[in-house]
Amino acid sequence: MAKVKGAVVVDNEKCKGCDLCVVACPHDVLSLHREVNGKGYHYSYMKNPDACIGCMNCALVCPDSCITVYRVRV
Amino acid sequence: MDIKDIIKPENLVYDKTKVLTDNVMHYCPGCSHGVIHKILAEVIDEMGIQEETIGVSPVGCSVLAYNYLDIDWLEAAHGRAPALATGVVRLNPEKYVFTYQGDGDLASIGTAEIMHACNRGENIVVIFVNNAIYGMTGGQMAPTTLVGQVTATTPYGRELDLHGYPLKITELVAQLPGTSFVTRQSVQTPAAVRKTKKAIKKAFANVGQKKGTQFVEVVSTCSSGWKISPVASNKWMETNMFPFYPLGDIKDSEKETADKFKVQ
Amino acid sequence: MGELRLMKGNEVIAEAAIRCGCDGYFGYPITPQSEVMETLMIRRPWDETGMVVLQAESEVASINMLYGGASTGKKVMTSSSSPGISLMAEGLSYLAGAELPCLVVNVQRAGPGLGTIQPSQADYFQAVKGCGHGDYKLIVLAPASVQEMNDFVDLGFELAFKYKNPAMILTDGVIGQMMEKVELADFKPRWTKEEIQANCGDWACTGKKDRKRHVSTSLELDSELMEQNNLRFQAKYKEIEENEVRYEMIDCEDADYIIVAFGSAARICQKSMQIAREQGIKVGMLRPITLFPFPTKTIEELAGKVKGFISVEMSAGQMVEDVKLAVNGKVPVEYFGRYGGVVPTPGEIVDAMKQKLIGG
Structure with missing residues (x-):
């Protein structure tokens, strides 16, 4: 059975650390970074990249359109 | 598989649409x-109507919406967006004209304009963002604020005797013969x-x-105004807003024809 | 020679709008100007030129429909009377702030408040000082005949588009309701898409195609930039003051005294002049046709030659302030008026002139 692998790229400087993508992720991939960006927000990042399936949930709920999603069948 | 091998143009499945500008939004x-x-x-991108779409932004938090969608825009006085849209669409009937309005703009100061635009069946889309509070001015009571809800002007919670009832304006416009599609939605989950x-x-x-007025309410959050986190705001909305503002289509029909209203 | 007709002032506004290629009229009924929209609805210009006519839910909506139409480079207009213009004040401020052209006709009645439906000129301040909030001006034309009601519709649009600014025809119930012979203008077609592109292509919201998006807005949160906007507006108003002053001078060459009057008051004052001259008083009249820009320089020049001025108005004395500013203390400036809907008689004006200005 083909497996789906995904990855997301977060625009760190645009991210406002609202946490909505973290909650929306069904595989617990995302988390807010302990570091902050130029605006002082704890930006979102892939804490657990191996679990990502590229479902786009995070990008759909992101109010600042700062998540780009990639997916590949392996 | 290495992440670098996944992040390649051929594997791209979701990216910011080009109809959104690169401006960082001022929203909280x-x-x-x-x-x-x-x-x-x-939607504008997928329908290929960027050149044919004219937006009307309101007064409220989304007053600067014109900085974010790369289309031609008009910025209205408070509540008057439906009148502006009427002027645009009557003189440019081939355009896709929409208003984008908050609860104060649409359901308080602009009640006359929205009612009559809907009643005339102006061929426009109305996006109505209802977060039950005035965000821009600092979290005061909106016409849609729930009873008991705390805002800057209802510091002890909205009281019926003092402030009257929360207004279900979407149900009202659904009664008007000029509207054809009236729905209430939300954006808290994928x-x-x-x-x-x-x-x-x-x-x-x-x-x-040319089906007449299309009215889409989006029940929304205002974490700054509600003074809770964005995640908690979504929960609060589901618990408190959805029972009073239930989601779903309220009306999906053709606008009424003249026969029903004619003199004998 | 154009087509001659006997028409009411209000009806002529409608006919002139159709003939000058107006794209849209949005209005709300109010006495004494309802014939404007009534005439349009009888004429059905949408069948003839494609002009849109819509009865709005209020004056507030009407003026904002103008904002909508004007933003797309269309020639749009409305008409109302004093209380309705007060309701439009908000919208006019936004139109001026967004630098949008439109034409507003005010067929004045007496106020304040609901007042009466009888004629008045008491909206002078409201019209020339900018009736809404902020530093802005309307271009204000004051017709004194049904013919000028006709002529100023086209002129109003021309000036509004030239300066990207709302223009107003400030008239009153006398001229709106009276019938006179009028020579109508020939039909001018409405602007085509290409003409709108040529005339308004750098600002009109016609759909973003191969260019930066256009935004019709009066908002600028950065105060430095907002000051720049205001400086641009002020420069524009100055340019209007330099180029667009219009007035009529009658028998001023040998005059000792000058009556300053506009609109229907100026018509009455012509008879007063005749009576005064028969009594050996050398009176001339300056009739401002544009109230903004005001013929300040002309009055200033006259002030060096005459013994005094009297401003005759159907108001409690509004334009007299601008006459005084122009005269700047050189000679006496008096005022006479009837108001609250009362129209002064020629004799009253002569008496007032003798009593207040000449003495005896």
Whole structure:
């Protein structure tokens, strides 16, 4: 059975650390970074990249359109 | 598999639409406006109507919406967006014209304009963002504020005797013969985002078919005004707003024809 | 020679709008100007030229429909009377702030408040000082005949588009309701898409195609930039003051005294002049046709030659302030007026002139 692998790229400087993508992720991939960006927000990042399936949930709920999603069948 | 091998142009499945500008939105973290703007931009992009779309922004937090969607815009006086849209669409009937209004703009100061635009069946899309509070001015009571809800002007919670009832304006406009599609949606989950996008796309397609006024309410959050986190705001909305503002289509029909209203 | 007709002032506004290629009229009924929209609805210009006519839910909506139409480069207009213009004040401020052209006709009645439906000129301040909030001006034309009602519709649009600014025809119930012979203008077609592109292509919201997006807005949160906007507006108003002053001078060459009057008051004052001259008083009249820009320089020049001025108005004395500013203390400036809907008689004006200005 083909497996789906995904990855997301977060625009760190645009991210406002609202946490909505973290909650929306069904595989617990995302988390807010302990570091902050130029605006002082704890930006979102892939804490657990191996679990990502590229479902786009995070990008759909992101109010600042700062998540780009990639997916590949392996 | 290495992440670098996944992040390649050929594997791209979701990217910011080009109808959204690169401007960083002024909205607070987690604000529903950003999601609704994105949905609108995606619909305009997917329908290929960027050149034919004219937006009307309100007064309220989304007053600067014109900085984010790369289309021609008019910025209205408080509450008057439906009148502006009427002027645009009557003189440019081939355009896709929409208003983007908050609860104060649409359901308080602009009640006359929205009622009459809907009643005339102006061929426009109305996006109504209802977060039950005035965000821009600092969190005062909106016409849609729930009873007991704390705001800057209802510091002990909205009281019926003092402030009257929360206004279900979407149910009201659904009664008007000029509206054809009236729906209430939300954007707090991926599934809700997909449904809202479908509804907005349908509204624009209906305008393309000259079906009259299309009204899409999006029940939304205001974490700054509500003074809770964006995640907690979504929960609060589901618990408190949805029972009073239930989601779903309220009306999906053709606008009424003249026969019903004619003198004998 | 154009087509001659006997028409009411209000009816002529409608006919002139159709003939000058107006794209849209949005209005709300109010006495004494309802014939404007009534005439349009009888004429059905949408069948003839494609002009849109819509009865809005209020004056507030009407003026904002103008904002909508004007933003797309269309020639749009409305008409109302004093209380309705007060309701439009908000919208006019936004139109001026967004630098949008439109034409507003005010067929004045007496106020304040609901007042009466009888004629008045008491909206002078409201019209020339900018009736809404902020530093802005309307271009204000004051017709004194049904013919000028006709002529100023086209002129109003021309000036509004030239300066990207709302223009107003400030008239009153006398001229709106009276019938006179009028020579109508020939039909001018409405602007085509290409003409709108040529005339308004750098700002009109016609759909973003191969260019930066256009935004019709009066908002600028950065105060430095907002000051720049205001400086641009002020420069524009100055340019209007330099180029667009219009007035009529009657028998001023040998005059000792000058009556300053506009609109229907100026018509009455012509008879007063005749009576005064028969009594050996050398009176001339300056009739401002544009109230903004005001013929300040002309009055200033006259002030060096005459013994005094009297401003005759159907108001409690509004334009007299601008006459005084122009005269700047050189000679006496008096005022006479009837108001609250009362029209002064020629004899009253002569008496007032003798009593207040000449002495005895």
